[in-house]
Amino acid sequence: MVNTPLAERVCEAMLHNAGLFLRKAVEEIVGHDDTSDAAFDVDRATLVTVLIQMGVELVSTAIVLRTEGLASIVKPKDLPVSTADAEARWAAGTIKTLTFEEIKLKAAKYFGDEGFWDIIGQLQHSRNKLMHFHAPLDTGDRFDLKYDATRVLVQVVLALLRTDEYDFAYVAEALMGGELYQRLLSFGPYRDRIAAQAREMERLPLRCPMCSIRTYLPNGEACIGCGWSGVLRLLTCPSCDERSVIYDHLNLPLNSWLNAVCGNCEWEGGVSHCHECDFDYTTEKYTRLECPWIDDHDQRKVGKH
Known part of the structure; x- marks a missing residue:
C-alpha cells in the first residue's frame, strides 16, 4: 500500500498534527527570555519536552509510512486485509501502529543524525518521567533543552524537505508561520544551531545581510536561516583572504564608491x-579610488579580484 491514496491521506494528517505540536513547542521556546542565558523554567521545559516528542513521533511515523507503506508501521496481526478494510479501520481509529521504539529504527534510515536520535532518546526518558512519575527536570536538563529542542526542530524541518535542502527556511516558515518563525530567528540557541547546520552544508557560510546569521550559502545562493536569496558577487577580503566581501554590485557602476562588509570576518x-578594466575592487574607507589592476601604463595587471 505504498503511496496509496489512503496512505497519503494518513501521512498528511500525521504531518498536520505534528505541525500543531511543533508550532506550540516553538511558541514556548521563543517565549523564553534568554537575555541572561538562563535555563527554561519547569513549566516551559515540561511543555517543550512533551510537545517536541509528540511532534517527532508523528513526523517519524509519517515519513516511514510515505516511504515504505502502511505495512511498515502496523503490527502484522493488525494489518488491514484490503483497502476498504483499511479505510474503515482508519475512520474508526482502530489501526494499531508499531511502538515508537520500533518506528525509530526505521525512521533513522531516512532522517536525523546520531546526535539527533540521542536527543530524542533523552526526550523520551524525560517525557516518561514527567508523564508517569511527575518528576521535574533538573536545572542542567532544562538549560540543555534550549539547545536540544532547537537542534531537533532543525532536523525535523530538514526531514520534511522534499526538494533542495537550501529551501530550509521556506519549509520552516510554512511549518511555523511567518511571525513565529521570525521570532525564532532572534532566539540565540536557534541561531547557533542553524549556523552549525550551514557549516555542515558548505565550507564557508557567510553572514547573511538580512538576518546577520552566518547561514548564507554562496553555492545555493540563499540563506537557510531566514530564507533570503540572491546572487552575491563576492570579492576577496583584504583581511581574511577569503572570497567573502559582500556589496551591492548592481548599483556600483552608478556610484564611485559603496560600503562593503566581509561576511566571514569583521572587515568593513x-x-x-573600474570602468577601464570593468572589474570591481575593494578599498579601505576614504582612500584613493585608483584601480589596483591597472598599472601606470594602463596595462592590466594579473591578480585576483
Whole structure:
C-alpha cells in the first residue's frame, strides 16, 4: 500500500498534527527570555519536552509510512486485509501502529543524525518521567533543552524537505508561520544551531545581510536561516583572504564608491568599479579610488579580484 491514496491521506494528517505540536513547542521556546542565558523554567521545559516528542513521533511515523507503506508501521496481526478494510479501520481509529521504539529504527534510515536520535532518546526518558512519575527536570536538563529542542526542530524541518535542502527556511516558515518563525530567528540557541547546520552544508557560510546569521550559502545562493536569496558577487577580503566581501554590485557602476562588509570576518570598507578594466575592487574607507589592476601604463595587471 505504498503511496496509496489512503496512505497519503494518513501521512498528511500525521504531518498536520505534528505541525500543531511543533508550532506550540516553538511558541514556548521563543517565549523564553534568554537575555541572561538562563535555563527554561519547569513549566516551559515540561511543555517543550512533551510537545517536541509528540511532534517527532508523528513526523517519524509519517515519513516511514510515505516511504515504505502502511505495512511498515502496523503490527502484522493488525494489518488491514484490503483497502476498504483499511479505510474503515482508519475512520474508526482502530489501526494499531508499531511502538515508537520500533518506528525509530526505521525512521533513522531516512532522517536525523546520531546526535539527533540521542536527543530524542533523552526526550523520551524525560517525557516518561514527567508523564508517569511527575518528576521535574533538573536545572542542567532544562538549560540543555534550549539547545536540544532547537537542534531537533532543525532536523525535523530538514526531514520534511522534499526538494533542495537550501529551501530550509521556506519549509520552516510554512511549518511555523511567518511571525513565529521570525521570532525564532532572534532566539540565540536557534541561531547557533542553524549556523552549525550551514557549516555542515558548505565550507564557508557567510553572514547573511538580512538576518546577520552566518547561514548564507554562496553555492545555493540563499540563506537557510531566514530564507533570503540572491546572487552575491563576492570579492576577496583584504583581511581574511577569503572570497567573502559582500556589496551591492548592481548599483556600483552608478556610484564611485559603496560600503562593503566581509561576511566571514569583521572587515568593513568600500568597493569601487573600474570602468577601464570593468572589474570591481575593494578599498579601505576614504582612500584613493585608483584601480589596483591597472598599472601606470594602463596595462592590466594579473591578480585576483
